[in-house]
Amino acid sequence: MGWMADETGLEKTPANYIALTPLSHLRRAAHVFADRVAVIYGAHRVTYAQYYDRCTRLASALAARGVSGGDVVATLIPNLPAQAEAHFGVPACGAVLNTINTRLDVDTVAYIFSHGGAKVVLVDPQFLELAEAAVAAMDVPAPELIEVADAAAGWPASGRHAVYEDMLAQADPDFAWVMPQDEWESLALNYTSGTTGRPKGVVYHHRGAYLMTMGTVVSWRMQLHPVFMAIVPLFHCNGWNHTWMMPLLGGTVVCCRDITATAIYDAIRDEGVTHFGGAPIVLNMLVNAPDSERRSFDHVVEVFTAGAPPAPATLGKIEALGFNVTQVYGLTETYGHVTECVWRGDDWDGLEQSEKAAIKARQGVAFPMMEHITVMDSDMAQIPMDGAAQGEIMIRGNSVMKGYYKNAPATAEAFEGGYFHSGDIAVQHGDGYIQIADRAKDIIISGGENISSVEVEGVLMGHPDVNLAAVVAKPDDKWGEVPCAFVELKPGTAPSEADLIAFSRETLAGFKAPKRVVFQELPKTSTGKIQKFELRKVAQGL
Template sequence: MGWMANETGLDKCAANHVPLSPLSFLRRAAEVFADHEAVVYGPHRKTYTEYADRVTRLASALSALGVRPGDVVATMLPNIPAQAEAHFGVPACGAVLNTINTRLEADTVAYILDHGGAKVLLVDPQFLPVAAEAFERMEGPAPAVIEVPDDFAGVHATGHYDEYEHLLAAADPGFDWIMPEDEWESIALNYTSGTTGRPKGVVYHHRGAYLNAMGQVISWRMVLYPRYLTIVPLFHCNGWCHTWMMPVVGGTVVCCRDITAPAIFDAIADEKVTHFGGAPIVLNTLINAPAEQRRDFNHVVEVFTAGAPPAPATLSAIEPMGFNVTHVYGLTETYGPGTENTWQPKWDGLKGEARAARKARQGVAMPIFEEVTVLDTDTMHPTPRDGQALGEIMFRGNGVMKGYLKNPKATAEAFAGGYYHSGDIAVQHPDGYVQIADRAKDIIISGGENISSVEVEGVLMGHPDVMLCAVVAKPDDKWGEVPCAFVELKDGHTADEATLIAYARERLAGFKTPKHVVFQELPKTSTGKIQKFELRQSLQKA
């Protein structure tokens, strides 16, 4: 189908077919944007020529250590220049990059190193104690260690391992990058959070990394020379592919080791940051920052937010501060963002809560996906586009992972019926825009009624005393389970349980109103997601 009657001589060849890889972006940028700033971190300021040279040297150093195409190279690094360089240097020697969450405990790190089979580990001295303990717990051989000190942050080398800068200095600047022969070759290995058992190893291919990075340039409406602040950890979905994306448009990666309100405001004011991504908790951090932590700036900062549906109250508060927020949604299995809440001109007149509520939707498929839809999980039929019928968000296209490493059963389950099953429960509006109701495991069923924890959270986040909240199911003898709200108050604010329950009852159906409110600091992942499983466990023990 689709072939002409006679295509003699119309074959793929070196001139007309090259496997897609984000390595091509940096190779081009080193020519086109040679003298433009590529990576900034305090006194570390490298042009694209220098960036490409350091990447080449890293690839050479890894090859000299015995890393071969298809091997895994792991990192335990914060958002510092070496982590950005690894995104190109590791695949440039033909290897697969495994960025490990720096907040994991030693047992899980040991499992990841064993399961992925890392040959080399690049590690910040801050995380060496955890890495050393992980090595003792490993069943297989421990990886070779390259220590990456961060003198700018006062994190100095221990002297026990080879140092990153020494290896780069001794490496071959003429090393020939090993480009993929097939774009289906693996480029990265990322592990899921593993909140209900061992984490799964999500495998990315060069084609998906290339297309996801390129597609987000369009979705984020980027022009040349953006300045991107690394708030999304580069160990999380490879920083949503944004490090791979920056060379496409000659962008500057502004590294941020510690995510605080002063660090973000300083970067915007001093480094003229134009873009960043982050969970809604980051937006709340900025909204609630005291005056002495803020800085003035005179440009609009474009923000991709994801990780949890942002409360309308959060969106209403952040935009007048100089931030234009686009809500995106995705998973590790989709290389990060897979949908975008594409703004329609016909909505320009919306104000206040109506505007914020429209912006809180997860939206439509990003350009590189064939389809993002809501289907009935059992029948695989589309749910009615009425904004009410619940189904599961499913993805199909080149932005979906290869599968789970060494886990064909889980891969087959995830891809059943020709779609990737997200596990997120949602409705689809008449205009096709998707809106999450909840994770499948987070739906609260009280007396036979389905309650969206996201809906209840959105209401409570509108209360002026509430900074963060999470709603989970609490076992109940009469109703089976009822909503319980865990609330983190703003500094200096003193709302009580009765006040918040009354506030919710004015805005929600009675059965959706929380029956209990617990005030505490909420447990969070390194990417700012609230760990609801810990809250559920605390209620089971109560």
């Protein structure tokens, strides 16, 4: 099928078939955009020619340390220039990049070092004690630690290990990049959060990352020379692959060690940031920032948001500040975002703000690089697209992981039936747009009725005194389980538990309204996601 009768001589050659890889973007940018600023971090400002040189030297230095094809190089670094450089320099020597969550505990980091087989770790001094303790806890050969100092932020090198900048200075600037011969070769190894057991190693290939960069340009309606602020941690789905994408457009990456409202507003005003991605907690932070932390700006900032669906109330407020938000959805296993809420201007521009915000909270339709994303029932049949029937989001396309490293059973289970099983419960509207109802484990079943924690959270977030809300199941003798809300209040407010329950009942059916409201700071991951498993533990004892 698809072959002509005589294709003699029509073969793949180096002239007409090259393995797809995001490394190609930086090699091209080093020439096409040589003098444009590529990376900014305080006083650190490098052009694309300099960026390419630094990545080349990193590849050379790693190779000189014995790192070769298929070896793993790990990082424990915030969103700083060296973390961006590792995204190119590590694979440029044929190795696989393993960016590690800097907020993990010693035991988990030791497990990742061991399971992934890291040969070298680039580590920021802030996390050096974590890395050293993890190495000490290993019972297999340990990786070499290399310190990436950040003296300007108060984190100079300790002197106990080799130093990153010294290593680059001694490296070969003419090192020949090791480009993949097969686009299925592994590019990155990312570990899941592991909240219910040991984290699983998700393996990315060069093809998937390349196509992710191309699809994102289309979906984000991007033009040449965007200024992108790296807010999503680069250890989370490799920052949704945006660092690999920016050289494609000759864009500028603005790095940031600590994400605050002040840092974001300053970068927008001072550096002209045009794009960033972030969890809904980032939107809340910007909306609720006091005037003293805000800066005015005169351009629209495009924002991708993902994670828990943002409350419509938050979306309504953020856009009035000059941000255009697009809801996206994805998982570690899909390189980041793979669905988007494509805005249908002619149909939706005339709606009331509350209606617009409700639509913008949908997860939407597949990105252009994906093949098919839909919602299926337990028999893997398409659910009715009526906005009510629920099923599991199923994903098929080139930006789906190769599988779980050293875990064939989990890989087979995840890919059963020819789709990646997301574990997310959703409805589908008549136009095909997907809207998450809940994670399968977050659905609350009360007296036989399913309650979406997302729906209850969205209502609570509409209360003027609520900053963040999370809803989990609380055991109940009569109903089996009932909704229990955990709420972070805005400074200077003090509504009562009864106030919030009454407020939720104005919108929700009685059985959906929370039966308990607990006021506390919500536990969060480094990417801003609320750790509901911690809240479930609290709810068990109420």
